[in-house]
Amino acid sequence: MKKNVPVLIDFDGVIKLGDQIAPDAKEFFDFIHTKRIPACILSNSTLRTSELMKNFLLEKGLQLDIPAFTAFDVTLDYVKKHHSKVKVYCRDYLLQHFEGMIDDQNPDVVVIGDIGDRWNYNTMNEIFNYVMNGAEIIAMHKNKFWQPEGKLILDAGAFISAIEFATGKNATVIGKPSPLYFKTALEEIGYSTNNEFIMIGDDLENDILAAQEIGGTGILILTGKTNSDDIKELKPDFVVRSLNEVIKILEQV
Numbered sequence: 001m002k003k004n005v006p007v008l009i010d011f012d013g014v015i016k017l018g019d020q021i022a023p024d025a026k027e028f029f030d031f032i033h034t035k036r037i038p039a040c041i042l043s044n045s046t047l048r049t050s051e052l053m054k055n056f057l058l059e060k061g062l063q064l065d066i067p068a069f070t071a072f073d074v075t076l077d078y079v080k081k082h083h084s085k086v087k088v089y090c091r092d093y094l095l096q097h098f099e100g101m102i103d104d105q106n107p108d109v110v111v112i113g114d115i116g117d118r119w120n121y122n123t124m125n126e127i128f129n130y131v132m133n134g135a136e137i138i139a140m141h142k143n144k145f146w147q148p149e150g151k152l153i154l155d156a157g158a159f160i161s162a163i164e165f166a167t168g169k170n171a172t173v174i175g176k177p178s179p180l181y182f183k184t185a186l187e188e189i190g191y192s193t194n195n196e197f198i199m200i201g202d203d204l205e206n207d208i209l210a211a212q213e214i215g216g217t218g219i220l221i222l223t224g225k226t227n228s229d230d231i232k233e234l235k236p237d238f239v240v241r242s243l244n245e246v247i248k249i250l251e252q253v
Contacts (some may be wrong), residue, residue: 004038005037005038005195005196005197005198005253006037006038006039006040006186006189006191006195006197006198007032007037007038007039007040007197007198007199007200007250008039008040008041008042008182008185008186008197008198008199008200008211008216009039009040009041009042009200009201010041010042010043010044010199010200010201010202010203010207010224011041011042011043011045011053011068011070012043012044012045012146012202012224013147013201013202013203013221013223013224013225014200014201014202014221014223014224014243015041015057016056016057017223017224018148020060021057021060021062022223022242022243024242024243024244025062025243026061026062027243027244027247028243028244028246028247029062029064029066031247031250032066033065035250037250038189038190038191039066039189040066040067040068040069040185040186040188040189041053041064041066041067041068041069042068042069042070042176042181042185043068043069043070043071044070044071044141044143044175044176044203044206045070045071045072045114046070046071046072046075046090046091046094046113046114046140046141046156046175047072047091047094047114048070048072049069049070049072049073049094049097050068050069050070050073053068053070054068066189067185067188067189069184069185069188071113071140071141071174071175071176071181072090072094072113072140074174074175074180074181074184075111075113075138075140075174075175076097076098078138078174078180079098079101079109079111079138080101083101083108083109084101084108085101085103085106085107085108085109086098086101086102086103086107086108086109086110086111087102087103087104087107087109087110087111087130087135088102088110088111088113089110089111089112089113089115089123089127090111090112090113090114090115090140091113091114091115091116094113098111106133107130107135108134108135108136109135109136109137109138110127110130110131110135110136110137110138111138111140112127112137112138112139112140112156112159112160112163112171113140113141113156114140114155114156115156119154119159124159124162124163127163128163128166128167131163131167131169132167136169136172137160137163137164137167137169137170137171137172138171138172138174139156139157139160139171139172139173139174139175140156140174140175141155141156141157141173141174141175141176141206142156142157142160142161142171142173142175142177143155143156143157143175143203143206144157144158144205145157145158145225146225147224147225152225175206176201176203176206176207176210177205177206177207177209177210177213178210179193179210179213179214182197182199182210182211182214182216193214193215193216194215196215196216196217197211197215197216197217198216198217198218198219198250198253199211199216199217199218199219200219200221200246201218201219201220201221201224202220202221202222202223202224202225202226203224203225203226204220204226204230204231204234204236205234207220208220208234208236209234212237217237217238217253218236218237218238219236219237219238219239219240219246219249220236220238220239220240221240221241221242221243221245221246222239222240222241223241223242
């Protein structure tokens with residue numbers, strides 16, 4: 001591998017497969033450590049912070065020495081830097097991180113993450129009215145769907161798109177495929193999007209195409225939401241079926 005080419009690694013569908021870690025995850029991270037490859041884990045999850053993510057891995061016997069963060073982490077940091085009055089739609093156990101900023105009456109911005117099966121007409125209409133009254137929209141991510149426990153379900157992106165359509169306002173998207181997220185991840189390990197970099201992910205649009213559009217190399221792994229039949233117009237630079245195959249590619253590029 002070319003010296004000092006940074007590697008960004010998706011979490012769900014790559015490292016975390018369902019409630020387990022990939023069987024070759026330890027070997028992969030041992031390789032990253034031994035070869036001193038600059039790397040960072042980034043997750044589009046709005047269900048956990050990076051601390052919760054690392055705790056999950058630790059419970060599975062995998063201790064990491066590289067940076068890791070989620071779309072929730074980056075959104076929280078962005079909101080604290082730019083806004084003071086917010087209405088947040090996310091899991092209840094994460095609301096504490098916005099303490100002192102919540103405004104249910106006249107928020108400057110509506111922050112949208114994952115609320116699971118709490119999406120309904122009343123929730124959509126509430127968000128619609130906040131935005132029509134002047135609030136901006138911040139989306140922790142805009143995923144179309146995801147695959148918990150092997151079952152495809154709608155993700156927040158579907159509902160955010162409906163709000164955008166109804167209000168005529170576009171959301172500021174923090175997570176992948178936003179260039180902001182890749183920029184944040186690369187800066188975390190001392191690089192920029194002007195550098196050559198590699199993205200390993202299971203999502204054709206949010207991981208692979210998004211990385212390619214800003215000059216990255218995309219390695220699609222078929223252990224998550226994407227299968228080989230889904231690869232049509234969007235062409236990854238590499239397609240693999242395991243992290244062991246990723247190791248072989250990193251040894252050659």
